[in-house]
Amino acid sequence: MPEQPGEFELIAALRERARRAGAPEPSRLVVGSGDDATVATGGPAVVTSVDSVVEGVHFERPPFPPRAIGHKALAAALSDIAAMGARPGEAYVQLLLPDDLDVDACLELADGLAAVAARHGVAIAGGDVSRAPVLALAITVVGYLDRPEDAVRRAGAAPGDLVVVTGELGGAAAGLLALRDADAVAELDPAVVDRLRRRQLEPEPRLAAGGALAAAGATAMIDLSDGLGADAAHLAGASGVRIAIDVDGLPVEIGVADLAAAVGADPLDLAAGGGEDYELLATLPPARVEEARSAVEAADTALSGIGRVDEGTGVELTDARGASRSPAGYDQLAGRRAPRDRAGRGEAWR
Amino acid sequence: MPEQPGEFELIAALRERARRAGAPEPSRLVVGSGDDATVATGGPAVVTSVDSVVEGVHFERPPFPPRAIGHKALAAALSDIAAMGARPGEAYVQLLLPDDLDVDACLELADGLAAVAARHGVAIAGGDVSRAPVLALAITVVGYLDRPEDAVRRAGAAPGDLVVVTGELGGAAAGLLALRDADAVAELDPAVVDRLRRRQLEPEPRLAAGGALAAAGATAMIDLSDGLGADAAHLAGASGVRIAIDVDGLPVEIGVADLAAAVGADPLDLAAGGGEDYELLATLPPARVEEARSAVEAADTALSGIGRVDEGTGVELTDARGASRSPAGYDQLAGRRAPRDRAGRGEAWR
Numbered sequence: 001m002p003e004q005p006g007e008f009e010l011i012a013a014l015r016e017r018a019r020r021a022g023a024p025e026p027s028r029l030v031v032g033s034g035d036d037a038t039v040a041t042g043g044p045a046v047v048t049s050v051d052s053v054v055e056g057v058h059f060e061r062p063p064f065p066p067r068a069i070g071h072k073a074l075a076a077a078l079s080d081i082a083a084m085g086a087r088p089g090e091a092y093v094q095l096l097l098p099d100d101l102d103v104d105a106c107l108e109l110a111d112g113l114a115a116v117a118a119r120h121g122v123a124i125a126g127g128d129v130s131r132a133p134v135l136a137l138a139i140t141v142v143g144y145l146d147r148p149e150d151a152v153r154r155a156g157a158a159p160g161d162l163v164v165v166t167g168e169l170g171g172a173a174a175g176l177l178a179l180r181d182a183d184a185v186a187e188l189d190p191a192v193v194d195r196l197r198r199r200q201l202e203p204e205p206r207l208a209a210g211g212a213l214a215a216a217g218a219t220a221m222i223d224l225s226d227g228l229g230a231d232a233a234h235l236a237g238a239s240g241v242r243i244a245i246d247v248d249g250l251p252v253e254i255g256v257a258d259l260a261a262a263v264g265a266d267p268l269d270l271a272a273g274g275g276e277d278y279e280l281l282a283t284l285p286p287a288r289v290e291e292a293r294s295a296v297e298a299a300d301t302a303l304s305g306i307g308r309v310d311e312g313t314g315v316e317l318t319d320a321r322g323a324s325r326s327p328a329g330y331d332q333l334a335g336r337r338a339p340r341d342r343a344g345r346g347e348a349w350r
Numbered sequence: 351m352p353e354q355p356g357e358f359e360l361i362a363a364l365r366e367r368a369r370r371a372g373a374p375e376p377s378r379l380v381v382g383s384g385d386d387a388t389v390a391t392g393g394p395a396v397v398t399s400v401d402s403v404v405e406g407v408h409f410e411r412p413p414f415p416p417r418a419i420g421h422k423a424l425a426a427a428l429s430d431i432a433a434m435g436a437r438p439g440e441a442y443v444q445l446l447l448p449d450d451l452d453v454d455a456c457l458e459l460a461d462g463l464a465a466v467a468a469r470h471g472v473a474i475a476g477g478d479v480s481r482a483p484v485l486a487l488a489i490t491v492v493g494y495l496d497r498p499e500d501a502v503r504r505a506g507a508a509p510g511d512l513v514v515v516t517g518e519l520g521g522a523a524a525g526l527l528a529l530r531d532a533d534a535v536a537e538l539d540p541a542v543v544d545r546l547r548r549r550q551l552e553p554e555p556r557l558a559a560g561g562a563l564a565a566a567g568a569t570a571m572i573d574l575s576d577g578l579g580a581d582a583a584h585l586a587g588a589s590g591v592r593i594a595i596d597v598d599g600l601p602v603e604i605g606v607a608d609l610a611a612a613v614g615a616d617p618l619d620l621a622a623g624g625g626e627d628y629e630l631l632a633t634l635p636p637a638r639v640e641e642a643r644s645a646v647e648a649a650d651t652a653l654s655g656i657g658r659v660d661e662g663t664g665v666e667l668t669d670a671r672g673a674s675r676s677p678a679g680y681d682q683l684a685g686r687r688a689p690r691d692r693a694g695r696g697e698a699w700r
Contacts, residue, residue, distance in 0.1 A: 046396050046492075048440070048442065048475070048476065048490075048492065049476070050442045050444050050476055050477065050478050050488075050490060051478060052444045052446065052478045052480050052488065053480070054446060054480045054481065054482045056482075056483070057480050057481045057482065058480070090398070092398065092400045092490060094400050094402045094444075094488040096402065096404060096446075096486060125398070126398065126399070126400055127400065128400050128401060128402045128488070130402050130403070130404045130407050130408070130486070131404065131407050132404045132406075132407065132482075132484060132486060133406070133483050133484055134482060134483055136446060136480070136482060136486070138400075138402065138444040138478070138488030140398075140400060140442060140490040142396075142398065
């Protein structure tokens, strides 16, 4: 283990020590940690996920207004429930509040949480507040499935399946660039820029689409928090397959190309390397794709075919000329050093 | 609302805003927030509680070693599951780690969590780690009941019931004094002092006793985190009754009287005003008390009758001469100002 343990190492060490100390394997959990969420059974299955964000690590005030911090924290947590194909249930919110966050800011933050909860039928079922030197939110979300085997895991993609993605890509990364450099985007349509900023500040978890994809027979699913390339690699790794993606077919959000041109970025980096779109990436047998598309569109979300599942390992992004592409990762886009402890989830924002 | 909202105000505001924004009332929750834990049903009932502790607010390093921080955080969270009479299930641990906590300290903290999990058959089912300027733990615990109506709430005590408490009282408060002033206790038996310190550093949730009390027909139950006087008042308030406690009958932990004498404190302040013993306070019909005592003793814990439930409101602590007593609260014992946002739970430790 390195001198400073990362998230993965520490959780692995914690689980290992719990095992060695005699803690039971989680027999009630049909899906344990390592997937988007855990699934606990005992009648209708209970799906639980936790997610924390910390000021100075995941976001800064400004550019994040309090409402966006609350909104995004709950939306990001619920995105994991969506990626299991589960119905959302309850949320528990543990708030760490610094003294310089005044009452108005606290209430704005509460409004952001409330708006997401209301839109997705989630009950804020409990919580906890402590003073702390920085603002942090630790969110627990619980969802439900009729049967534990209905959970759509990261593992399950099979060669021959098609790869689909909901909604549009690149908007959150473009919105972050727009938040950080207002001068560079001064010439662009303000309405488009504002919509991109909102994709970064107030993402929506694809809960209805996730349920539709599960019902339509999705074989594997993950939400896009790290970026398409990285999250596809997680899914490929869990499923033991190779994923081939046609980058010319990616559904790039309106305005991303213009913004990329304005700031001198590659739109592909934003669409395939940028994180935090919180869209869903899923795999399906070809015969089920049209049914899935109809069901997802009925949930007011687009569904695009973007690639296929092959034998092998890893992810290949290829353009129309057959050239392989390797999009810049989110860390580079965000112009910051890669955190020492990047561990798949929870290091985006900022 | 005051200039700085407290925990209660903020959670209430959050819930109110969620309601106003259109979030559903938690119909799946048989018991919502405001009790020790929430109960969600849909087959066997799922019991969930969250609890955070923050360095500089709830504890300092030292005197708290990392192992005790992990141990106590999980034990305190599970104590809420015990107080519902539920079986423990899973725990989710969200860690905020400062850069000055080295790898050995992280692993010690994990050992503390693991030891409690192992002892009580709890699966550590997930978690999350972030960097932060101070150490904080946000714990989510989930327990189970066969039927949601089996949950023992704070409400339910009826006039004529007897009041019982598990184990011994005052040890945690005495242990905190011993941790803070080694000189004052230098003349006492080191083994006794060490046991008191461990009552403060490594409390045990009374899960088996809680299940036994529930099965024996407890009408109301709460865990003792704030102190007997304060927690009895919570139970009395939720039940709409008056609770009369005979302080001469309190089961005071061995060594508490000697330690109190050594530091010039009143042992009653430690036993009835000191918090964090994490024993269970319950009410029972008189006819069920012997059955409850046998069941709790079978779980290796003592059960003491300490008072009765009357018509009325509030809590009265009376000694053998009939004199009313009002023990000093935990804040005074700990020698610190009362926090502005004291809200029942979560402000002890330190």
